[in-house]
Amino acid sequence: MFSWLHIAMPPAPALFAQLLVGLINGSFYALLSLGLAIIFGLLNIINFAHGAQYMMGAFCAWFLLDWWGIGYWPALVIAPFAVGAVGIAIERLLLRRLAGLDHLYGLLLTFGLALVIEGLFRQRYGSSGLPYTIPAELIGGKNLGFMFLPVYRGWVVVFSLTVCLATWFVIERTRLGALLRAATENATLVQAFGIDVPRLVTLTYGAGVALAALAGVLAAPIYQVSPLMGANIIIVVFAVVVIGGMGSILGAIVSGFALGLIEGLTKVFYPEASNTIIFVIMALVLLVKPAGLFGRAA
Amino acid sequence: MPDLLAVDGLHAWYGESHVLHGVDFVVRQGELATLLGRNGAGKTTTLRAIMGIAGRRRGSVRFAGAELIGLPSNRIARMGVGYCPEERGVFASLSVEENLLLPPPVRPGGLSLDEIYTIFPNLLDRRRSQGTKLSGGEQQMLAIARILRTGATLLLLDEPTEGLAPVIVQQIGAVLRSLKERGFTMLLVEQNFRFAATVADRHYIVEHGRVIDAIDNAALAANEAKLHDYLGV
Amino acid sequence: MNGRFAAVLPAALLAAALLVAGGAGAQSPDAVRIGVLADMSSLYADLGGPGSTVAVQMAVDDFGGSVLGKKIEVVSADHQNKPDVASSIARQWFDEKGVQMITDLTTSSVALAVQEVARADNKVILVNGAASSDLTGKACAPTSVHWTYDTVSLANGTGAAVVKAGGDSWFFITADYAFGHALERDTTAVVEANGGKVLGAVNVPLNTADFSSFLLQAQQSKAKIIGLANAGGDAINSIKQAAEFGIVAGGQKLAGLLVFVSDVHSLGLQTAQGLQLTEAFYWDQDDKTRAWSKRFFDKTHKEPTMVQAGNYSATMHYLEAVKAAGSLDSAAVIKELKSKPIDDFIIRNGHIHDDGSLVHDMYLYEVKKPTESTAEWDLYKLIATIPGDQAFKRPRGNECPAVKG
Ligand SMILES: Nc1ncnc2c1ncn2[C@@H]1O[C@H](COP(=O)(O)OP(=O)(O)OP(=O)(O)O)[C@@H](O)[C@H]1O
Ligand SMILES: [Mg+2]
Numbered sequence: 001m002f003s004w005l006h007i008a009m010p011p012a013p014a015l016f017a018q019l020l021v022g023l024i025n026g027s028f029y030a031l032l033s034l035g036l037a038i039i040f041g042l043l044n045i046i047n048f049a050h051g052a053q054y055m056m057g058a059f060c061a062w063f064l065l066d067w068w069g070i071g072y073w074p075a076l077v078i079a080p081f082a083v084g085a086v087g088i089a090i091e092r093l094l095l096r097r098l099a100g101l102d103h104l105y106g107l108l109l110t111f112g113l114a115l116v117i118e119g120l121f122r123q124r125y126g127s128s129g130l131p132y133t134i135p136a137e138l139i140g141g142k143n144l145g146f147m148f149l150p151v152y153r154g155w156v157v158v159f160s161l162t163v164c165l166a167t168w169f170v171i172e173r174t175r176l177g178a179l180l181r182a183a184t185e186n187a188t189l190v191q192a193f194g195i196d197v198p199r200l201v202t203l204t205y206g207a208g209v210a211l212a213a214l215a216g217v218l219a220a221p222i223y224q225v226s227p228l229m230g231a232n233i234i235i236v237v238f239a240v241v242v243i244g245g246m247g248s249i250l251g252a253i254v255s256g257f258a259l260g261l262i263e264g265l266t267k268v269f270y271p272e273a274s275n276t277i278i279f280v281i282m283a284l285v286l287l288v289k290p291a292g293l294f295g296r297a298a
Numbered sequence: 299m300p301d302l303l304a305v306d307g308l309h310a311w312y313g314e315s316h317v318l319h320g321v322d323f324v325v326r327q328g329e330l331a332t333l334l335g336r337n338g339a340g341k342t343t344t345l346r347a348i349m350g351i352a353g354r355r356r357g358s359v360r361f362a363g364a365e366l367i368g369l370p371s372n373r374i375a376r377m378g379v380g381y382c383p384e385e386r387g388v389f390a391s392l393s394v395e396e397n398l399l400l401p402p403p404v405r406p407g408g409l410s411l412d413e414i415y416t417i418f419p420n421l422l423d424r425r426r427s428q429g430t431k432l433s434g435g436e437q438q439m440l441a442i443a444r445i446l447r448t449g450a451t452l453l454l455l456d457e458p459t460e461g462l463a464p465v466i467v468q469q470i471g472a473v474l475r476s477l478k479e480r481g482f483t484m485l486l487v488e489q490n491f492r493f494a495a496t497v498a499d500r501h502y503i504v505e506h507g508r509v510i511d512a513i514d515n516a517a518l519a520a521n522e523a524k525l526h527d528y529l530g531v
Numbered sequence: 532m533n534g535r536f537a538a539v540l541p542a543a544l545l546a547a548a549l550l551v552a553g554g555a556g557a558q559s560p561d562a563v564r565i566g567v568l569a570d571m572s573s574l575y576a577d578l579g580g581p582g583s584t585v586a587v588q589m590a591v592d593d594f595g596g597s598v599l600g601k602k603i604e605v606v607s608a609d610h611q612n613k614p615d616v617a618s619s620i621a622r623q624w625f626d627e628k629g630v631q632m633i634t635d636l637t638t639s640s641v642a643l644a645v646q647e648v649a650r651a652d653n654k655v656i657l658v659n660g661a662a663s664s665d666l667t668g669k670a671c672a673p674t675s676v677h678w679t680y681d682t683v684s685l686a687n688g689t690g691a692a693v694v695k696a697g698g699d700s701w702f703f704i705t706a707d708y709a710f711g712h713a714l715e716r717d718t719t720a721v722v723e724a725n726g727g728k729v730l731g732a733v734n735v736p737l738n739t740a741d742f743s744s745f746l747l748q749a750q751q752s753k754a755k756i757i758g759l760a761n762a763g764g765d766a767i768n769s770i771k772q773a774a775e776f777g778i779v780a781g782g783q784k785l786a787g788l789l790v791f792v793s794d795v796h797s798l799g800l801q802t803a804q805g806l807q808l809t810e811a812f813y814w815d816q817d818d819k820t821r822a823w824s825k826r827f828f829d830k831t832h833k834e835p836t837m838v839q840a841g842n843y844s845a846t847m848h849y850l851e852a853v854k855a856a857g858s859l860d861s862a863a864v865i866k867e868l869k870s871k872p873i874d875d876f877i878i879r880n881g882h883i884h885d886d887g888s889l890v891h892d893m894y895l896y897e898v899k900k901p902t903e904s905t906a907e908w909d910l911y912k913l914i915a916t917i918p919g920d921q922a923f924k925r926p927r928g929n930e931c932p933a934v935k936g
Contacts, residue, residue, distance in 0.1 A: 014751050021743045119572075126833070127576035128767055128797035134775070141777050147747065150775045175399065181391040182400055189387045192349050193401035194375035194448070222775065223740055224767055224797060228573060232740055267744035272707050274744075275736040 017147035018268050019261055024153045026260020027160035028215055030253050032237040033244060034164055035211035037252035038171070040241070041184045042204045045095060045106035051234025052117040053209045056083045057216025058225045059121065062132050072135035072221070079217045080210035087209025091202045114231070121227035129224025156218050163214065164253045171249050180204065184247070236275075239282040245295025255293060301360075302327045302452055302483045303348070308357035310340075310347040310507075317343045319507040320357065325452070330474065330484040332494045335504035336530055341487040342384050344504065345454045348485075349381050350374045361452065376404045380445030384456035384487070388437045390430040394421055397429045397440055401448045408449035409480075417473060418443050435466035442473065446482075453477070456487045471496050491518075491525060503528045562602045563859065565591070565846060566624045568617060568645065569635040569660065571609035574738050574764030578791040579637040579660040579838045581607075585830050586839040587634060590846035598853050606630060612737065614644035621648040631859050632657060632849055634678075634842050639663035639710035646672050655861050657849060659841035662762070662789060663713035664925070667888040671931035674861045675887045676868065678878070679841030680811045682710070684893050684922040685788050686718040688809025692895050692914070693756055693786045694725040701786075702754035703732035704745050704769055706761035711735075714760040714788055720926040730754045735761065742769040746776050755783060762789040767798055774802050791836045795910045800901040803910075807897050812837040812877050813911055816894075819876035834908045844877040880919055886931040893922040 032054060039047045047053075060079035064070040070078070090113065098105045134152045141150040171177035183190045183197055191197040216229075223229055240259050244251030259278050266277040273280075285293060303325040310318035318340050325331045333341045346352035348359050350371035359366040366374050375381070380401070389397055398414065398421065415422040418439045424432060432440060438458055445453060455474075459467045467490075474484065474497045488494040494501060495518050503511040505528065513521050567587050569579045584607040591603045606628065610617035617636075624630035625648065633649070636642040637660025649656045650672040657676050658666055664683045666675065701722055705711040711734070719729050730752045733745050746769065749757040757778065759769050766787055773785055787794075790808040814824035814834040823843070827835045835843075852867035853859060873881035873889055881891030896911035904910065929935065 014747070017747050018744055021741075021747060024743070025741050122572060122576070126793075126797075127572070127574060127580070128578075128764060128793050131771075131797065131799040131802065133801070141775075148750075148777045148781065150777070152775065153743070178392050178396040178400060182389045185389050185391060186387055188351050188371070189381075189383060190400070192351050192371040192375055192381050193445075194372050194404050195402065196372050222772065224764070224771065226764065228764070229740065232738060264744055268748065271745065272734050272736065275739065 014146070015268070017144075018264050020147065020149065021153075022261040022264020022267075023257060024157055024260070025263060026257035027157050028219060028233065028256075029237055029240045029260050030164050030256025031160050031211055031215040031218070032233065033240040033252040033256045034167055034249065035208040035215075036237065036241050037244070037247055037249055038167075038180075038211070039205055039208035041247040041249075042180060042187075043091075043095065043106070043201055044103060045098070045110065046103055046238075047205075047208065048107055048110035048234070049090070049113045049117065050110075050208075050212050050237070051230030051232075052114040053083055053087060053212040053230070054216040054219070054233065055118065055121065055227060055230035056086065057213025058132070058220040058223075058229060059125075059216075059227075060213065061217045061220045062130050062225045065132065066130075072217075076214070076217050080213045083213035083216075084206040084210030088202055088206040090209075091205040095205065096198070096202075114234075118227050118231055125227055127226065127228055129226030129229070132220040132225050134221040152221060156222070159218065160215075163211070164256075167211070168249055168253060236278055239278045241292075243278075243282050243285045243292055245292025248292065248294040251292060251294025300327055301325065302362060303485065304358070304360040305344070305348065306358040306360070308344065308347055308355065308359060310343050310352045310355040312343075312353045317352075317507050318347060318355070321347075321504070321507065321509055323502045323509045323512065325483060325485050328478070328481055328483055329499040330478050330486060330497055332486045332488050332491075332498045332501045333504050333509075334488055334491055334494060334501050334525075334529060336528075337489075339504040340507040341504050342456055343507075345381070345456050345485070345487060348374075348454060349379065375401075375448075375450070378405055378449065378451045380448055380450030380453045382441045382445055382453065382455045382458065384460070386437050386441040388429040388432070388440055390428060392429050393425065394427050394429055394432065394440060395425040398425075398444045398447065401444055403448050405449035405451075407451075409446045411447065414443050414446060417446075417476070435462050435469075438462060438466075438470065439473075442470075446477070451481075451483060453482055453484045455484060457489065458486070459488070459490055459493055467493055489529075491529060562604045562629070563598055563853070564604045564606055564624075564628060564630040565849075566621070566628075566630040566633040567605060567607040567635045567842070568610050568620060568624075568633050568641075569607065570612050570637050571607070573612055575612070575637045575660065575762065577793040577797070577833075578763055578836045579635050579842075582827075582831050582833065582835065582839045583607075583635040583637075583660070583842045586827065586835065586843040587846045589826065589830075590843045590850070594847060594850045598850050599857065599859070603850070610638070610641050612638045612641060614640045617641040618644045618648050621645045622652070625649070625652045625654050631655065634658075634845050634849075635660050635838070637661060637838060639666070639713060640708050642666055643670055643709055646670060646675050649674055653861050655849070655864055657845035659845055660838045661710065663709050664717055664888075665709065665713055667884070667886040667929070667931060668925075669930040671886045671933055673887075673933070674865050676845070676865070676883055676889055677887055678845045678889050679837055680809070680893065681888065681923070682714040682717040683925050684811075684917075685714060685809050686721040687922050687924065688893050688895050688917055689786055689788055689807055690718040690721040690758070691725055692807055693784070694722050694727040698756040698784055698786065699725075699727035700754045701727060701729045701756045701758050702749045702752040703729070703758045703760050704742065704749060705732050705734050706765055707734035707736050710762070711760045715758070717925075718758055718760065718788055724926045732760075735765070737765065739765060740768060742772045743776060745769075746773055746778060750776070750778060750781065750783065756786050757783055758786045758788055759790075760788050762791070763794065766790055767794050770794075770798055770806070771802055791838070792834060792908075792910060793836050795898055796834075796908060800899060800904055800910065803898045804900045805898060807895060807914065808911075809917075810837050810894050810896055810911075811891070812840040813894065813896065813913075814840075815909065815911070817876070823876065840877045844873075844875055847875065848873060882919075884934070886929055886934045888923055890919040890923040892919050893917045 061075040064075045138152040244255035267274045301324040308321040347355045501513045567584045632655040634657045636658045639661040642661030659679045664681045705715045795803045856863040856867040869883045879892045895915040
């Protein structure tokens with residue numbers, strides 16, 4: 001009896017605002033699924049620890065500020081390197097031992113790691129999270145006419161898009177990218193050409209993890225820096241990667257942004273379904289194109 | 299001429315299955331030697347074992363005086379060994395030129411890109427195409443071409459003529475001869491001994507994971523009957 | 532490979548869930564067991580969670596550790612905000628583990644489910660973390676007491692105060708489950724009873740990270756007040772993002788209908804200042820609350836929320852009632868509880884009604900400005916004390932069969 005759901009079409013400017021907000025969320029999906037796709041491509045590992053590593057990126061920014069007074073801008077550089085280094089250690093010490101085994105082992109190991117890391121952070125910092133303020137340069141907002149756009153959110157979209165395009169460029173258009181693509185196809189042969197593939201694998205994992213941490217730093221001022229932030233988003237991001245096609249770089253980027261938009265529209269027309277819509281789409285895509293929209297069939 | 303490659307008592311396993319049972323042979327500096335043998339004799343495995351990419355291995359592989367057993371394949375490549383696999387290994391997600399440029403230069407003295415395009419004009423025309431969109435012959439050219447750039451002095455070539463039309467086989471023969479003139483040392487795996495005879499200095503016969511005979515190319519005609527027996531042709 | 536992945540994921544998650552739920556520890560055969568069933572790991576873990584177990588253990592220790600000659604044991608488990616998980620744990624506790632009473636029960640959907648298990652097993656539950664007034668309304672049960680606060684008292688506190696201050700048009704951002712719906716419904720009743728009107732609402736799935744889309748909808752409604760019918764991590768994220776989107780600067784006001792001291796501490800005063808909220812307990816009320824909270828702080832490094840303090844109060848009164856009744860029998864214990872006023876340093880001027888609601892004084896607080904605060908946890912200033920009869924009065928009457936008509 002208390003139902004005020006607007007089923008009616010919202011006015012165009014309102015819709016525009018919602019699309020923009022969807023794009024902002026899509027930025028996080030794109031950055032995170034990009035890292036996952038890179039890791040899956042070369043290591044053949046479904047990196048379930050990706051959410052925990054995103055969370056560690058946000059915490060790293062918080063530690064830098066709280067312990068040493070190092071602000072947002074340096075954190076944007078330091079945190080990815082620091083968390084990436086942790087990723088490198090994980091690859092060297094643990095993941096390397098799984099090389100050549102079924103995906104399942106990597107999934108279980110990284111899932112276990114995520115539980116441990118998130119549990120430790122929750123034990124120490126609780127679940128409600130820690131505040132991290134927006135850097136002074138990006139405080140405030142612009143009235144776009146159809147909406148009030150916080151400057152920081154605008155920055156998130158522009159920056160993520162830049163990082164995604166730069167990553168795409170590196171992988172598709174440079175020699176390093178050619179090495180990565182070749183090693184994804186046939187690592188043994190690439191190594192027989194004189195490339196230190198194990199090191200390439202380690203660095204690639206580190207880079208994927210660094211991307212997650214970068215997304216974490218970007219998220220810190222918007223969401224609370226919370227031990228749970230990664231667990232909440234990672235399942236959605238996995239769906240995004242599956243929709244885009246496991247291991248497809250372009251697929252990860254495009255479907256990240258696109259699903260942000262679709263989720264945004266769902267929040268207007270049927271908000272109750274906003275956290276399930278992506279899984280519905282995933283199921284549909286898997287039915288029609290099992291390899292994902294941009295995936296190459298095995 | 300000194301031995302560039304000396305293989306001595308080489309054993310190799312794929313998992314539990316013991317495939318090479320003590321392979322012995324040498325390849326001299328500047329010569330083109332072949333490994334001939336029936337299907338499944340262990341020719342490919344020998345090349346892979348030299349390259350350090352066949353499962354477990356034991357014995358000795360000395361290249362330019364250095365022991366290769368125990369080194370990872372990337373270090374072996376960096377010492378100057380170039381490998382052209384039986385399945386060609388052209389990368390689908392790389393363009394022709396990216397495929398060509400993929401193996402890093404390991405020492406000075408490799409061919410320049412221009413020289414390579416002069417030898418393989420087809421590759422120049424198709425350099426922007428996806429690697430696996432090339433014809434079989436072109437893909438074979440590409441697989442050979444990309445190890446010429448690196449400065450490798452020993453080339454391991456696994457059945458470069460397999461499944462190719464006679465004209466293409468002739469072209470490849472010409473390429474191999476010109477490479478020999480340039481001073482490359484080559485170890486060639488072949489099934490087609492008539493083709494092998496047109497390019498090689500010496501042949502080793504592989505059977506059941508061992509080298510059971512060595513025949514100089516000059517003596518090939520005299521040993522034809524024996525060869526037929528070995529190869530079952 | 533995708534199919535494989537999809538098949539493995541639920542199995543892995545289930546395994547993890549069972550691992551967490553299993554941890555009840557070793558038990559001695561003849562003991563009085565109290566179960567703390569809480570959100571131990573997700574968005575409500577800081578307002579109840581492990582801190583609730585600490586508070587219940589403090590009550591047991593303060594009581595002397597034994598009752599009716601039996602040792603008192605505290606067991607705890609994570610219900611993960613899932614009613615089915617909670618029901619099966621409660622059933623197992625009552626039927627197999629000899630648990631006599633379950634407390635905390637944060638999350639209304641969980642509390643409603645466990646209340647049905649308790650009704651069937653004729654066992655006592657003392658609800659501290661859940662808010663839905665349906666627990667003592669249409670779903671009321673004879674052996675349940677809703678201890679600390681409910682959606683009616685929150686509506687009568689924050690809701691009424693906001694309307695009286697001129698906030699007469701509302702838009703709700705509502706957590707899409709039993710709690711959010713009850714809070715929206717009860718607040719709507721109070722708003723309308725005070726002459727205000729509700730312009731719209733949006734139902735948001737539990738545990739949402741990004742509220743910007745919903746905040747924009749609230750903004751476009753042009754309502755003077757955006758009522759947050761959510762809690763814990765959801766309330767924190769909506770308040771934080773409302774600041775970012777210039778909601779308050781644009782002339783609208785936020786009404787956090789259920790905001791805990793842990794939320795305010797987490798948000799920081801810069802963001803939370805000026806927010807009005809209703810609490811049953813605040814650590815800095817007087818010497819007694821400060822003394823008890825200090826003991827709690829020494830164990831947890833946090834000041835207690837009203838949920839955690841309520842768990843202490845409920846456990847203490849339960850044990851005293853068991854002692855006075857000389858029995859663990861649920862009906863006898865509940866009769867004993869209802870026979871006397873409930874009045875300690877946590878719950879003031881209280882008595883338990885026949886519908887199971889514990890009617891007691893509530894407090895309207897305002898979050899201090901950063902300049903007004905003198906310490907890390909110095910967060911609130913008192914605006915008004917709301918007497919129990921006023922705080923728990925249902926504008927539309929009660930559907931509980933025990934009291935209806
Ligand atoms: N990856 C592998 N795992 C297990 N056994 C293998 C593997 N590769 C080859 N073998 C076996 O090792 C033996 C030698 O194979 P190898 O490929 O070296 O033969 P080959 O002489 O190159 O034959 P061909 O002329 O058909 O290419 C064969 O019996 C083959 O079945
Ligand atoms: Mg072979």
